[in-house]
Amino acid sequence: MQAQIRLTIDGQTRAVEVDTRATLLDVLREQLDVPTPKKGCDHGQCGSCTVLLDGRRATICLALAVAHDGATIITADGLADGDALHPIQQAFLDHDGFQCGYCTPGQICSAIGMLDEVKAGAPSHVTTGPTAEIELSDAEIQERMSGNLCRCGAYPNIVAAIREVGR
Known part of the structure; x- marks a missing residue:
């Protein structure tokens, strides 16, 4: 069975x-032809397909397209403002937060x-104290990013990039 849907992807309605x-x-x-979200595990376990779906991070390998008619999707490609990178994108570059780059779009959207x-x-599971003032410790970042796997092991650099932007 077929259905017609509309999606706004990186600012373009299709x-x-x-x-x-x-x-x-x-x-x-x-x-x-939007190749930025990657197909990793196809089971919602690796995070390679993470995008911002209606403003929240989501693994879209498990999301039925028809359930998201009218949704707004931002991929890592849709974050830059012209030639100016989003602060997270710039921090990933500055901290060498990627190696092969396969997981990077999902890591950036998840961050x-x-x-x-x-x-x-x-x-999160590791949050202590009042939630109005969450300390963005390495443990907090690691817990919150635990749904995004990096096969190359660039985790220390990813955490450093997020910590910088999260200050």
Whole structure:
């Protein structure tokens, strides 16, 4: 069965006919030629497909496209303002927060989403004390980013990049 949906991807609204069983990741990559979110595990466990979906980080390999008709999606490609990189993107470059780069788009989107969660006072498993003043310690960052895996092991540099922007 097919359905017509509309998605706003990195500021551009697009209409697409999708199979009702298709994931948002497959629609973006295979039908709309948006290669930035990566297919890693296809089970929602690695975070390579993380984007900002209606302002919140989401692994889209498990999200049915038809369930997100009208959604706004920001990929790592949609974060820059012209030639000016988003602060997280710049910090990843400055701190060498990537090696092969495969997980980087998902790591960057997840980092932005988790920093928004911290600003909103959302606690994590390691949060102690009042949530209005969450200390962005390495343990806090590691816990909040634990859904994004890096096969190259660039974790110390990723944490340093997030810590810098989170100050």
